[in-house]
Amino acid sequence: MNNNYKLILGDVFEGLNDLQDDSCDLCIVDPPYGASTTKNWAYGADNKIKGFGGDWKLTSEAWDLLSQNDSFLSTYKWLKELKRIIKPTGSIWIHSTYHNSGFVNVCCQLLGLEIINEIAWYKRNSFPNLSGRRLTASHETILWVHKGGEKNRKYTFNYEETKSFSAPYDMLKEPGKQMRTVWDIPNNKSKDEMQFGSHPTQKPIRVAERILLISGTPNGTLLVPFAGSGTEMVAGLNYGMNVIGFEIDSEYYNLAKKRLENVVTNKANTLF
Numbered sequence: 001m002n003n004n005y006k007l008i009l010g011d012v013f014e015g016l017n018d019l020q021d022d023s024c025d026l027c028i029v030d031p032p033y034g035a036s037t038t039k040n041w042a043y044g045a046d047n048k049i050k051g052f053g054g055d056w057k058l059t060s061e062a063w064d065l066l067s068q069n070d071s072f073l074s075t076y077k078w079l080k081e082l083k084r085i086i087k088p089t090g091s092i093w094i095h096s097t098y099h100n101s102g103f104v105n106v107c108c109q110l111l112g113l114e115i116i117n118e119i120a121w122y123k124r125n126s127f128p129n130l131s132g133r134r135l136t137a138s139h140e141t142i143l144w145v146h147k148g149g150e151k152n153r154k155y156t157f158n159y160e161e162t163k164s165f166s167a168p169y170d171m172l173k174e175p176g177k178q179m180r181t182v183w184d185i186p187n188n189k190s191k192d193e194m195q196f197g198s199h200p201t202q203k204p205i206r207v208a209e210r211i212l213l214i215s216g217t218p219n220g221t222l223l224v225p226f227a228g229s230g231t232e233m234v235a236g237l238n239y240g241m242n243v244i245g246f247e248i249d250s251e252y253y254n255l256a257k258k259r260l261e262n263v264v265t266n267k268a269n270t271l272f
């Protein structure tokens, strides 16, 4: 079966109003982390670290420059909407780092969204800390939550698939053993994932694929509120779900659109 996608160029806070209660089976949220800075990161020419060189600039994206108050309030706002939209059989996955993970956790608890698991995504190849004044940040946090309330504990969990899963790059997962809450997934992207361009905070598709393996519903609906380059939407389409996404920036919208069209064309070609 061919699945559909709907990518909307615009503000997710307006778009979510149009989605009905209990209408989505899965939601993957990769929101602005509020981690950006306007500072330039000058990498001194005398600082010789093997394998690295050049001038570096930290991510400084307008959409990510949120005050702490705005970050908290917007997290609360989109989580409240997602709680309304997600089915009792569905679940929501939320990416974060320490910049916003406290907000996400507190907002889930305030809204009665029940936390199923907290994942530590271990990035073995993470970028070194060039200042030498902090540890190398090498993980992100992902919260897996459901609608909340005991009677709603009907969320999809593809237990057998998670147990049999293994991947050559993941040194923590053995086939036949239960999947743990630490995922060893390198942060690199394949040529395929970058063929239409890149996004400053693009996720490797393997992370979204793992989420779908655990909680995907074939032919169900996946909602991606902050689409970026479309990684989670592409993974959802490949998995066999219908996908809805929002992106406010036209450059990223166009990039995501190209990636999604590519999936649709490839799927159509395999039918002949």
Ligand SMILES: C[S@@+](CC[C@H](N)C(=O)[O-])C[C@H]1O[C@@H](n2cnc3c(N)ncnc32)[C@H](O)[C@@H]1O
Pocket (backbone or CB within 6 Å): 010, 011, 012, 013, 030, 031, 032, 033, 063, 199, 201, 202, 203, 204, 225, 226, 227, 228, 229, 230, 231, 232, 246, 247, 248, 249, 252
């Ligand atoms: C962290 S990035 C998502 C990256 C994505 N996971 C990927 O792999 O490409 C967040 C995205 O949300 C978009 N965004 C921020 N605020 C938004 C809003 N209010 N409505 C829709 N999109 C928004 C940004 O333009 C950015 O592309």
